[in-house]
Amino acid sequence: MEMVSRQPHQPDVGAYMSELGRRARIASRVMARMDTAAKDAALAAIANALENASQHLLAENRRDLDAGERNGLDAALLDRLALTDQRVRTMAEGLRQLMAHADPVGEITELKERPSGIQVGKMRVPLGVIGIIYESRPNVTADAAGLCLKSGNAAILRGGSEAICSNGAIATCIRMGLSAAGLPADAIQVVEITDRAVVGELVRMKEHIDVIVPRGGKGLIGRISQEALVPVIKHLDGVCHVYIDDRANVEKAMKIAFNAKTQRYGTCNTMETLLVARGMTEQVLPRLANMYREVGVELRGCPNTRALIPEIAVASDEDWSTEYLAPILAIRVIDTLDQAIEHIHAYGSGHTDAIVTEDLTRARRFLREVDSSSVMVNASTRFADGYEYGLGAEIGISTDKLHARGPVGLEGLTSQKFIVLGDGHIRE
């Protein structure tokens, strides 16, 4: 197996990347025709290779950690970067779980006979070559490789430069596993140079790459969206709302509002603004305020909220559109369902929004009219997640409307083409 080797001197980035792209395109043609058994065998072989190479992975990871410490990376970043025996086993386990998932490729649906006599249907097929751009966690290398492989795609993975040695070692395991299962080693390529120009090249290689999936902070995603010529499946803000309707069950409302804010603070599906119908404020707000106070959540409210809980700060207009990712919550009292929906459309990010109500008509209206990737009735926004939805692992959560919306699993990495079956049919 010939491979693109790590270069001590940075080569011409454009030439290097387009060679990766050319090889990925060729490998993608082979991947598209691989059956499920072959892909599952490769997943198993990669999982074994990772576990067998565990000591080597930790040693390479140690080099990244040492360099990170020298470069003054903060403790949180170093923790995300670190591999342990357990984390290596978790990567391997993730790949094995993908084997149990249904292969989306090849499914034929909606096959119908037309008046002309032809049969027309749709066949699910891989997208082709997927470019993944991510930050410091090395486990993404194995997770993303597994998702792309199972969905029949080739992939070019570009991780953070601070994880370059770890990712290189993981890439070697992936190539070994692919080869052992008779799949092309070029199907999953990891970019092994750290030049910053790599990202710019990757997102502009329209001839070699079919879609870019960035995983990272807003800064990274914003820059990629601006520069990309290749379509991007992107995940922007999660400014998520829970609306407690005046026909809500109070106990359900308390549980959901508490869980949606406090189960984890740093996730994109955490509630950032609580909307409360005027008729529910007295039953709900003082009790909720106590519950939040006990766990250290800072509250900011509209004037009507502060009339009931005067000790909290005033919520500014900026609060309504802020993704805190922290133990802070904005609260607004609302007059009608229409006003709640208007607030969500005006200030939300189209990620995940929930209503708590026992009123069927209002639940149906909220489901239909709220224009977000996940819309919920009587459930915590924290459920917006590939595992919770049964998609298996997710490559990300899309806040775009085209193609994939919400958590993106294996199916989001495929598309559907039309197939036509005839018996010598011609158009008259």
Added chain:
Amino acid sequence: MEMVSRQPHQPDVGAYMSELGRRARIASRVMARMDTAAKDAALAAIANALENASQHLLAENRRDLDAGERNGLDAALLDRLALTDQRVRTMAEGLRQLMAHADPVGEITELKERPSGIQVGKMRVPLGVIGIIYESRPNVTADAAGLCLKSGNAAILRGGSEAICSNGAIATCIRMGLSAAGLPADAIQVVEITDRAVVGELVRMKEHIDVIVPRGGKGLIGRISQEALVPVIKHLDGVCHVYIDDRANVEKAMKIAFNAKTQRYGTCNTMETLLVARGMTEQVLPRLANMYREVGVELRGCPNTRALIPEIAVASDEDWSTEYLAPILAIRVIDTLDQAIEHIHAYGSGHTDAIVTEDLTRARRFLREVDSSSVMVNASTRFADGYEYGLGAEIGISTDKLHARGPVGLEGLTSQKFIVLGDGHIRE
């Protein structure tokens, strides 16, 4: 009803367009919750308004035709621009046919109960605001308006400047019909200024527009793709192939190869290159050459083709990747199915490709491996069309892989969001 009026002096284009966008976004919220009956009533009312205004439409169209003649438009362009009583009736009929089509909006699929107890499914919803950019045919104004309306979207339509009076008159009928049915008149807005900067503004209004659908030549689509910040559903070349396998039925092969080339020359789903397996050349090529010669199709061939029909020109490398849109056909002799698929991937445009074979294994491989928006077995490429596929009218044919691929009908103008139904469920 207040309306954005045609300005004798061109106003500030940016301000004009963002006002259209702002209104479209507001109208799109109303459209998203309209039921099928209301949308169908609007389609009927617009159809009636068009027929009732027929004389006015023809008079306004006369002004465009006069201006076109003064500006030296060629006869083909003037023909595309011209309205007649019959063409007005056809527009109205197209809208009435949309009434019979199933409304894609609101459909809930894949609703499953998860181990956590929540139910998770998908709901089909409108995309929001669609920008359509097209050239001289005024009937596109009514067709596109109907498709956007039935799929619950708002739209901003920007037709060619040579049809400005015709499109303005059609726009008035659309607004009348929308208002008569109680739908917001701003749901379908036609840009009534001709400034060329309009297109640039339209494709960059990310906050107001969810997707751009350009309908027109390669030049227009290329320019839009370069400039757009809004996602574009685009249709590039149609370099379509028919591959006659050596296990083809000869009579079916002749019929299909003749029909795919000659049924119409100027359409994107017309065959431009014929691939013939070596074992079939003697049975197929001389007879086909005679049939093509009789209807005036010019042939260009590879050396092996010319060995059998020496009087034809040599096909250059450029021929293999050219969309002739004319009575010209390139022919290449092929050794294996693999070589046929490689040729299609190397020179084709991913639009529509067909195999003629009686061999099931080869048919399955071709269907699976050829990476085009429509892949066919024993049928003419000319079937790649929204009507033939049963989608009803089409807004275009997408050669993109993400979101919509192939003919784009009502469903292609919608997306799916996740819905979650709980009963006080929280994440543990």
